[in-house]
Amino acid sequence: xxxxxxxxxxxxxxxxxxxxxxxxxxxxxxxxxxxxxxxxxxxxxxxxxxxxxxxxxxxxxxxxxxxxxxxxxxxxxxxxxxxxxxxxxxxxxxxxxxxxxxxxxxxxxxx
Amino acid sequence: xxxxxxxxxxxxxxxxxxxxxxxxxxxxxxxxxxxxxxxxxxxxxxxxxxxxxxxxxxxxxxxxxxxxxxxxxxxxxxxxxxxxxxxxxxxxxxxxxxxxxxxxxxxxxxxxx
Numbered sequence: 001x002x003x004x005x006x007x008x009x010x011x012x013x014x015x016x017x018x019x020x021x022x023x024x025x026x027x028x029x030x031x032x033x034x035x036x037x038x039x040x041x042x043x044x045x046x047x048x049x050x051x052x053x054x055x056x057x058x059x060x061x062x063x064x065x066x067x068x069x070x071x072x073x074x075x076x077x078x079x080x081x082x083x084x085x086x087x088x089x090x091x092x093x094x095x096x097x098x099x100x101x102x103x104x105x106x107x108x109x110x111x
Numbered sequence: 112x113x114x115x116x117x118x119x120x121x122x123x124x125x126x127x128x129x130x131x132x133x134x135x136x137x138x139x140x141x142x143x144x145x146x147x148x149x150x151x152x153x154x155x156x157x158x159x160x161x162x163x164x165x166x167x168x169x170x171x172x173x174x175x176x177x178x179x180x181x182x183x184x185x186x187x188x189x190x191x192x193x194x195x196x197x198x199x200x201x202x203x204x205x206x207x208x209x210x211x212x213x214x215x216x217x218x219x220x221x222x223x224x
Contacts, residue, residue, distance in 0.1 A: 031210075032210035034212060036215075042217055042218075043115075043117075043201055043215035043216050043217045043218050044201065044203075044215040045215070046212050046213075046214065049212050090154065094210055095210070096167075096209055096210065097142060097144070097159050097161075097166060097167055097205075097207075097209075098144070098156050098159060098167050098169070099144070099146075099154075099156065099203075099213060100156070101153060101154040102153075103153045104153060104154075
């Protein structure tokens with residue numbers, strides 16, 4: 001069974017600092033990988049998707065993620081954090097039609 | 112295009128009652144999935160429907176059921192509600208290509224008292 005591990009349930013960064021949210025997946029076959037963001041009292045918004053066309057994937061709001069097969073990782077980064085980035089972020093994996101999510105990482109941005 | 116819509120947004124029910132939640136997918140999307148989100152268990156897959164047929168099912172008791180209509184709209188039903196069913200229920204739609212991204216609605220917040 002596939003699984004996703006997100007390291008750090010809570011990450012705090014200063015405004016303008018680098019954002020790094022970690023995600024590792026467990027799968028013998030490279031899966032489809034996603035990052036979603038959830039703002040309070042809202043549903044999930046797709047940030048980006050790994051499609052195997054390129055290992056570095058650019059998403060919305062300045063986020064990007066790099067797929068590293070050797071490390072089974074798909075970490076999310078953003079060069080400079082904004083206050084509006086404060087939210088919960090979920091990494092997800094699928095081999096078909098069902099998403100398996102990590103536990104989520106709450107990002108706090110300190111002014 | 113309009114996004115995924117879910118109704119109602121909030122529900123309060125009493126233990127033992129049943130509840131029906133509704134989801135309208137993005138126009139043209141034929142696959143609808145349901146997820147339960149709780150603080151303790153996180154996001155868990157309930158089931159997925161395509162062309163009015165349940166194609167995948169998660170590890171939930173039979174009290175949780177769903178259906179999909181010919182216009183791709185979907186409903187999920189929970190019978191004999193328990194306190195532990197209190198959660199945010201999220202619906203997602205996709206265009207049904209293998210590994211396609213799923214687009215989520217705002218969710219229905221169910222509180223069981």
